[in-house]
Amino acid sequence: MSLAEFEPPEQQVAHFPAEGLSGEEVRERLRAHRAADVDWRSGRIWSLVYSAGPEHDDVVHDAYREFAAENLLGPTAFPSLATMEKQVVWMLLDLLGADPRTSGGTMTSGGTESMILAVKAYRDRARAERPEITDPEMVVPVTAHPAFLKAGELLGVRPVPVPVDHTFRADPSAFAAAISESTILGCASAPCFPYGVVDPIEDLGAIAASYGIGLHVDATIGGFVLPFARELGYEVPAFDFGVPGVTSISADMHKYGYGPKGSSTVLYRDRELRRYQFSAYTSWPGGILGSPTILGTRPGGAIAGAWAAIVYEGKAGYRAIFTEVMKATDRLHEGIRAIPELYVLGDPPVSVFAIASEQVDMMAVADRLESRGWWIDRQRDPDSIHLIVNPTHVPVVDEFLRDLGWAAGGAPPAGSTDGGAALYGVSARLDASTDVEAAVLDQLESRYDS
Structure with a gap:
């Protein structure tokens, strides 16, 4: 039996294949695996991926x-x-x-x-x-x-x-x-x-x-x-x-x-x-x-x-990248200040920051943003959402701010939900009544065993 005959697709790696696939078939499978991944190239995720643009990335990937x-x-x-x-x-x-x-x-x-x-x-x-x-x-x-x-x-x-x-x-x-x-x-x-x-x-x-x-x-x-x-x-x-x-x-x-x-x-x-x-x-x-x-x-x-x-960017190249990043960050801060329910926590000097509220439930804000295709990192103490700004976000700042205002405007009052425990790097949270450490370990196990 060849790898191509394994069905359904998620079971195709459950057994060591007797025969391999062609290079093009492997590439097709890779693209199929990626189908459910977040579209980071369109700026829909605010963490995990750092990209300075296609030309820079091509140089790095070639190396x-x-x-x-x-x-x-x-x-x-x-x-x-x-x-x-x-x-x-x-x-x-x-x-x-x-x-x-x-x-x-x-x-x-x-x-x-x-x-x-x-x-x-x-x-x-x-x-x-x-x-x-x-x-x-x-x-x-x-x-x-x-x-x-x-x-x-x-x-x-x-x-x-x-x-x-x-x-x-x-x-x-x-x-x-x-x-x-x-x-x-x-x-x-x-x-x-x-x-x-x-x-x-x-x-x-x-x-x-x-x-x-x-x-x-x-x-x-x-x-x-x-x-x-x-x-x-x-x-x-x-x-x-x-x-x-x-x-x-x-x-x-x-x-x-x-x-x-x-x-x-x-x-x-x-x-x-x-x-x-x-x-x-x-x-x-x-x-x-x-x-x-x-x-x-x-x-x-x-x-x-x-x-x-x-060596590709040099100081001049990085300066140009961070000029873009910081301008986008400034626009985000300005837009957040214009949303009455929201504010930025502390006084972050650069392009990493968290958005919180004393008026609306931030976990609900995150849920509403995700309903519009954004991948949102949630945090606790206090409840907040977390952003890391990159060049991929420059074209989507205005769209994100519109959706953020919509999400905050329709969210329930702060404390309306149980909040739960936010998971780092995961667009999810655990129930507030959960034994959090055990639940995290269970989730890690299930990632490999299911």
């Missing part, structure tokens, strides 16, 4: 295909990849104000890996320099990405939560109070994902330095857009290596760097800290293994595509 088979696990076999990785890191260090004589970093597969590696570096340095710490801790604002919590689980570093103030930024006093003799690092966001605001990095950096600990800044979203928005005249808080207390930064290529998925960076003010990120295994029969990141195999396409994105 990815050119190096799709190569593997940076073997840097001596593929010095081209080793060179491109170093150059991507050097270019990001330059953009973020590091001293090239002393700083360093590596590429990674994404922001989560970058943050896990940073926590590993601080943990292993503490093991070497502060062996009296047996239960290490890190100070983590509640708005920081859960990747820090995942790092803590994997590496045995206890996260100590820090509340935010009325501006949704980490409270410096609470941050200082959370530091103990077991603290090995503090964490901050530039910006945080939920509200798009930048933590008070200068204050947190000064506190961290006074206690002799490092401060890692998660700039996975902001690493590109914040520097260029500042160049364009927008008021951007200090967040990078220009702040003395900042000792490491994670910055994604595959978000606002417009590189391919699977490309990020972790960067260090002092490359001596980077050494603690690395792993070495010397007694394996297969040979001595040195590993700079979590992954063993390191896909060449992601590295080449990231390199191609930067």
Whole structure:
């Protein structure tokens, strides 16, 4: 039996096919699988996909295909990849104000890996320099990405939560109070994902330095857009290596760097800290293994595509991209201010923000927007919808604002529904009476088993 004979289509991968399909049949199947996907090219989704336009994407995808088979696990076999990785890191260090004589970093597969590696570096340095710490801790604002919590689980570093103030930024006093003799690092966001605001990095950096600990800044979203928005005249808080207390930064290529998925960076003010990120295994029969990141195999396409994105655009190209993005953001903010029921949470400096209301039910607003073909991310504390603006949204700003006004105007009063629990990256929510953690795990299982 061939793969083509499996029916219905969703069962076509349930058994290993006895015979394969032609290349054209495979492409047809891929297109069929995509039929139910959101139309991101038309700007209908406000997260997950970052695109700078067809011409840019073609350059990046061509670079990815050119190096799709190569593997940076073997840097001596593929010095081209080793060179491109170093150059991507050097270019990001330059953009973020590091001293090239002393700083360093590596590429990674994404922001989560970058943050896990940073926590590993601080943990292993503490093991070497502060062996009296047996239960290490890190100070983590509640708005920081859960990747820090995942790092803590994997590496045995206890996260100590820090509340935010009325501006949704980490409270410096609470941050200082959370530091103990077991603290090995503090964490901050530039910006945080939920509200798009930048933590008070200068204050947190000064506190961290006074206690002799490092401060890692998660700039996975902001690493590109914040520097260029500042160049364009927008008021951007200090967040990078220009702040003395900042000792490491994670910055994604595959978000606002417009590189391919699977490309990020972790960067260090002092490359001596980077050494603690690395792993070495010397007694394996297969040979001595040195590993700079979590992954063993390191896909060449992601590295080449990231390199191609930067050298294709240069500062002038990124400046033009973010001119478009920020103008669209300004139009959205202006349009939201004209809708009486709605407001933007906090004071986000760039193109990541959340819309809330004290008058209407925001979960119902999201439902109504989805009825008109928009994919909407929902959030809690407070109930809100989340937007990340990209060039794909420039042509649809006016349409979205019209639909947003319609959705708010017809939504029930705030608190009318049970609200439920919003799921990150999923256009859905869980019932308010649900055991949320168990329900999320059930949903993950069903994704693979049904």
